[in-house]
Amino acid sequence: MTPNLFFHYFFNVDPAHTGTGNMPAEYWWIDLIRIVVRVLVGLFAILLVVPPLVWWERRLLGFMQQRQGPNRVGPFGLLQTIADGVKLLLKEDMNPTNVDVVLFVLAPIVFLIPALVTSAVVPWGPSLTWGASAPNVSVGVLYLLAWGSLAVYGVVLAGWASNNKYSLLGGLRSSAQMISYELGMGLAIVTVVLLTGSLSMHDVVMQQGFSSLGLPEWNLLKFFPMGFVAMLIYAISMLAETNRAPFDLPEAETELVAGYHTEYTSMKFAIFFMAEYANMIVVSAICATLFFGGFHAPLLWLDGSFLGPLVGKSSPLLGGIVAALVPVIWLVAKILCGLYFFIWVRATMPRLRYDMLMRAGWLGVLPIALGNILMVAIAMALGYPAGLIAWLVVFGIAFVVFAGSKAANSFTTNSRRDTTVRLYGEAQPYRTVPEHSGHGAQTLPPNALSEAALAAAAQAPLDDAFAAKKG
């Protein structure tokens, strides 16, 4: 076969992107080479993006906290994470005594692999041969969910194998958390499946095309507000699934040292670290694919399917390149937005308390997701207006019932403050606490001071109070 023919079949340069149907069967080995190349490209793309992503996160966090962020190694500090990585690799790789060595070594790998494997079904372009490593898997969405659930094993195994109570707590937390939020995530994805009518990721993207006006028809905009709610639920669950702030309880530094990876050093720790960020990238890509139109542009006139043929009129080769690259650029842009959201939320939200996390998962995310699916089904069966009315009625009633209930009361009045007041009494202005009262408010009943003394102290200017105390 001529090299020309090889490249023709290898890159599958047919404008319709119909897959390999027109390739003679005896050239199956071209397919094999292509699949290997495509898989390697996909894996390395994700792993190579991790260091810049870590740098970006640290830099952005720095900006949002009015710090400089890393900026000394290389231009803008870009090489900082490389330097950190080299440092990590050069550290001693040790297994603490009493760890379960096999599981201990296995855990980081078990954590990393699902992140990389799920990326296989994310389509990067309309081509059925080059768009994804595993293009057009007919059960793509199930595949995502299945591998996504396996990631939790890495964390739990790490926690268990470390033989350390902090690690174990981190692992337990993550298993409970991931399982709880997986439900919400799965239900949000089911919404997309309902809208698509197919489990293939390629169909999911193709179905989010453009309206006749050239405006996007993303899942997030469909059946407003149902698609949007599904997107929100997915976004929240995705934070929880990747153990990112404000759901980073499995590795809560302030409580659990470093959670499940407390005992890990060197390369094994690096793998955990890498897996977390690879997970972020993949999960953002999935979010973009499911709800933000995947590789489609926000407007028809910027999309590869419009620009490609346009350029192709003058030069078919250039047209092919444009048609192949423009979708990639759009998906990358959407992934970057997702990552920015991750970092932004991390800079903003404090970590949830564990019971709050569980309550939000089971009493917030799950019922809303369930109700939302039902309403999407109604909207699809009876038309959008009926669905919208049903949505407004159901969620309106639910909201009013909740707002009138005791639960909302405890939600809206700051319950932690109430508890504090019940235990310790209202906060006293500090200058009214007598000098020898030992532990202050704890041993002092709230009304131990006479009303008159309180009133006088409240009125006296601060300096006078000090003077009176000293004199």
Add this chain to the structure above:
Amino acid sequence: MGLWDNIKTLGQEAKAPLTGLGITQGYSNKERVTIEYPDVRRPMPRRARWRHVLNRYENGMEKCIGCSLCAGSCPANAILVVAAENTDENRRSPGERFAAQYEINMLRCIFCGYCEEACPTQAIQLKDICELADDNRKDLIYTKEMMIVPDPTKP
């Protein structure tokens, strides 16, 4: 609390995360409060007590007269002064003697400033030179050559 109050508060609760996101976004464009330290330095407080220097007079004479009062007053016993007589050919300080050897063990020094106070000629002073880290205990015994200020008469 009534129903309407609850609804209002729930609305506020829902708005709170967005407000928070807005705040962090706003702060990311503000001026940084940290500086790039080794390149940019904030001035030390005027009376900062860090590493010692040994001063000179304008004519280049050393102020230290080797009296060992600093060593005597040092609570950490960090200073070693070995004095030598000034001769007419080799006059190093205005007094009778000068410090032939002057060492401060920075590992022992507690930066109390007593040496500075004890010194009759204000030869020793604690200045704002704060970068004292080293990776070797021996290098932290500062010698006279390391602490004495350059001679103003010699270029």
